[in-house]
Amino acid sequence: MNDMAVALQPAAYKSDYKPIWCPGCGDYSVLSAFTKAFSMVGRKPEEIVVVSGIGCSSRLPAYLSSYGFHGVHGRALAAATGLKLARPDLTVVASGGDGDGYSIGGNHFLHACRRNVDLTYVVMDNHVYGMTKGQPSPTTEPDWQSKLSPTGTGLRVFHPLVVALAAGANFVARAFSGDPNGVADILAEAIRHPGFSFVEILSPCVTFRPEQRNWKQAVHPAPVGATDDPAKAARRILSDDGFNVGILYRGNRPVYRPPVGKAKKQPADLEKEFEV
Amino acid sequence: MNATKQAARKRVATKRPVPVRGAKPAAAAVRSMNDLMAYAYALEVEAAERYGEFADVMEEHNNRAVGELFRKLARIEHKHAEQILEEMGWTAPPPPPDGGYRWQGMEGPETADFTELHYLMQPYHALEIALHNEKRAFEFFSGLARRATTEKVKRAAKEMAAEEAEHVRLIEDWMKKVPLPEPQWDVDLDPPRYVD
Numbered sequence: 001m002n003d004m005a006v007a008l009q010p011a012a013y014k015s016d017y018k019p020i021w022c023p024g025c026g027d028y029s030v031l032s033a034f035t036k037a038f039s040m041v042g043r044k045p046e047e048i049v050v051v052s053g054i055g056c057s058s059r060l061p062a063y064l065s066s067y068g069f070h071g072v073h074g075r076a077l078a079a080a081t082g083l084k085l086a087r088p089d090l091t092v093v094a095s096g097g098d099g100d101g102y103s104i105g106g107n108h109f110l111h112a113c114r115r116n117v118d119l120t121y122v123v124m125d126n127h128v129y130g131m132t133k134g135q136p137s138p139t140t141e142p143d144w145q146s147k148l149s150p151t152g153t154g155l156r157v158f159h160p161l162v163v164a165l166a167a168g169a170n171f172v173a174r175a176f177s178g179d180p181n182g183v184a185d186i187l188a189e190a191i192r193h194p195g196f197s198f199v200e201i202l203s204p205c206v207t208f209r210p211e212q213r214n215w216k217q218a219v220h221p222a223p224v225g226a227t228d229d230p231a232k233a234a235r236r237i238l239s240d241d242g243f244n245v246g247i248l249y250r251g252n253r254p255v256y257r258p259p260v261g262k263a264k265k266q267p268a269d270l271e272k273e274f275e276v
Numbered sequence: 277m278n279a280t281k282q283a284a285r286k287r288v289a290t291k292r293p294v295p296v297r298g299a300k301p302a303a304a305a306v307r308s309m310n311d312l313m314a315y316a317y318a319l320e321v322e323a324a325e326r327y328g329e330f331a332d333v334m335e336e337h338n339n340r341a342v343g344e345l346f347r348k349l350a351r352i353e354h355k356h357a358e359q360i361l362e363e364m365g366w367t368a369p370p371p372p373p374d375g376g377y378r379w380q381g382m383e384g385p386e387t388a389d390f391t392e393l394h395y396l397m398q399p400y401h402a403l404e405i406a407l408h409n410e411k412r413a414f415e416f417f418s419g420l421a422r423r424a425t426t427e428k429v430k431r432a433a434k435e436m437a438a439e440e441a442e443h444v445r446l447i448e449d450w451m452k453k454v455p456l457p458e459p460q461w462d463v464d465l466d467p468p469r470y471v472d
Contacts, residue, residue: 018332022468023339023393028329134469146469178389179382204391207468213391216382 010035013045015065022130024213026177026203027057030124033177033201034064034093036184041091041191048091051080053100056131057124057203060095074105077112077121084119085258091191092119099129102138102158109160113167113196118255120190120197123160124177126205126212134208146208160200161237165230165249170195172233172249173226176219177203182245189247195255202243215243222246306420312429314370316436317360318377319416321369323386323409324353330393330402337395345402353386385409385416396462399454407447414440 013035021027038048048066052058054073061068067090071079080094094112101109101123112121127144129135136149138158145152164172171193175183183201190197202219204212222244227233233249306312327350334343361369379385386409394401414437421433 018336020336021333023333023337023395023397024391026390028333028390032329176382178391181376181379181383206391206394216389216391 008039008042008044010039013038013048013065015063017062019059019063021056021059022205022207024204024206025056026126026201026205026212027060027124029177029180030057030122030183030201030203031060031063033175033180033183033187034060034122036180037187037191038064038066040184040188043091047089048093049080049083049087051076051083051092051094053096053105054131055097055100055129056205057095057097058100074100074103075108076100077105077108080119080121081112081115081117084117088118088257093122093191094119095122095124097130097137098123098125098127098139098158098160099135099137102160106138106158110163110167113164113169113198115256116168116170116195116253118194118196118257120187120199122187122190122199122201124201124203125160126203126209128205128208130205130208159238161198161248162234164198165234165237168196168253169198169249170251170253170255171197171247172237173197173199173247174222174245175199175201176215176243176245177201178216178219179245186247193250195251195253202245218243219245222248226250228252306429307425309428309432310364310370311373312420312432312436313360313364314373315377315420316417317357317370318372319384319386319413320353320357320360322384324350324357326383326387327353329390330388333390333393334397339395339397341399342397342402345399349402349406381412385412394462396464398457398461400451400457403447403451403454407444407451410440410443410447414444416440 010032014031019028019031034050038045045064045066049069050061050064050066051069051071052061053071053076058070058076061070069079069083076094076096080092083090084092096105101121109121125139127137127139127141129137134146134148136144136146136153139160140153141157142154143152161172161174171190173186173190175186177183186199190199202215204215206213220243222240224236226247226249227236228250230249230251237244237248306315327346331343331346331350334340334346361367377384383389388405388409392405417433417437417440421430421437424430424433
C-alpha cells in the first residue's frame with residue numbers, strides 16, 4: 001500500500017489528542033464523521049483547515065490531524081473567511097456550537113451566508129450552552145426549564161436553516177450525530193459543493209439535556225430530496241418537525257472570490273509595516 | 277437466579293434501555309460469498325473501532341475498569357475481522373461496494389451508539405451494550421440467511437448467525453462473573469447539573 005492510500009484512511013485524520021467531551025456526547029460521532037468525510041473528499045490533512053470558536057464542539061480542531069485554528073468566541077467564520085480568501089487552495093471548514101454560532105456569532109453567520117465564500121460551516125446543535133453549565137442557547141425550546149432558567153426563556157427559537165437560506169447560503173443540510181456514516185456523506189457533499197455550505201448537526205448533550213438521547217428515535221430522512229429553490233426549501237423546513245435529515249437545498253449562486261492581481265500590498269510589505 | 281438478583285438485573289435493564297434498531301443490509305447488496313464476507317468484515321471492523329473509541333472515552337474520564345473492558349472487546353472484534361481475512365485468503369481488506377457499506381440502521385449491527393455511554397457506568401453496563409450488539413449481529417446474519425438467493429450464501433450466513441449466537445452465550449456467561457451495579461449507580465453527589 002502506498003503512502004497516499006494510507007494517508008487517506010479516516011484514522012489518518014485523527015490527532016494524538018483524545019477528546020475530553022462527556023461520555024455519551026454526540027460530538028464524538030461528529031468527529032468520526034469528519035475523518036470519514038475528509039477521507040471521502042480525498043484531500044490530505046495538510047490541505048485542510050478546521051477553524052472553530054469557543055465551546056465544547058469548538059474543541060474539534062485539536063482532535064484532527066489537519067491544520068486547525070481554535071479562535072475567538074463566535075468568530076470562527078470571520079477567521080475562516082479570511083483564510084479561504086488568502087489561501088483558496090485549502091479546504092476550509094468552520095465548526096462550532098449553537099451558542100457560539102447563532103448568538104455571539106450570529107452576525108458573522110448572516111454575512112458569511114451572504115458573501116458565499118467557498119467554505120463549509122458545521123454547527124453541532126444541542127440546544128444548550130454545555131461548556132458553561134447549561135444556559136439556554138438561541139435554539140433552546142421556550143419552555144425548557146433548568147436551574148438557570150426556572151420558568152423557561154419563553155423566547156421563540158432561532159431557525160438557523162431558514163435564516164441561512166434567507167441570507168444566501170448555497171447549500172443547506174441537517175444531519176444527526178448518531179448516524180456518523182450519514183453525516184460523513186453530507187459533509188463530503190457540503191465540502192464539494194461550491195460556495196458557502198451550512199450543515200446543522202443535531203448532536204445530543206447528554207449531561208445538560210439527557211432527554212436528547214431520544215433524538216435517535218425522532219430523526220428521519222427528509223421526505224423529499226434537495227431543491228434549488230430557496231423559497232421552497234424554506235417553506236419545507238419551516239413546516240417540518242425539526243428532525244428531517246438530509247440535504248435540503250443546493251443552490252447555484254456565484255461564489256465570492258477576491259479580484260486576482262489587484263492586491264497593492266504583498267505580505268512582505270505588511271510585515272515591514274509592523275517592524276519595530 | 278434468586279429473586280433479588282433478578283430484580284436487580286431488571287432495574288439495571290430498565291435504567292439504561294438500549295433500543296433495538298433494524299440491522300439488515302439491502303438483500304440485493306449481498307449476492308455472493310464475497311459480498312457476505314465483505315459485509316461481515318466491515319461489521320467487525322466498525323465494532324472494533326467503536327469499542328476502541330469507547331475505551332479511549334472511559335480512560336480519559338478515569339473509569340479504568342470499563343475502559344479496560346471496552347479495550348478487550350475491541351481486541352476480540354479485531355480478531356474476528358482478522359479471522360475473516362484469513363478464512364477468505366484476503367491479503368488486504370476487501371474494497372467497499374460502490375457508495376460504501378449500507379446498514380438498515382444508522383450503523384453496523386455490532387456498533388453501539390456513543391450516547392449509550394455514561395461516565396459512571398460499570399463493567400456490567402459495558403457488557404449489556406456488548407450483549408445487545410451480539411444479538412443484533414445474530415439478527416443480521418439470520419435475516420441474511422432468510423433472504424439469501426443462493427444456497428452457498430444461505431449456508432454461510434447461517435454459520436455466521438450460529439457464531440453470533442455463541443458470542444451471545446459467552447457474553448451472558450461473562451455477565452454472571454461481574455458484579456451487578458447498585459440500583460443508584462448513576463447518582464453523583466457532585467453532579468454537573470443541578471435540577472432542584
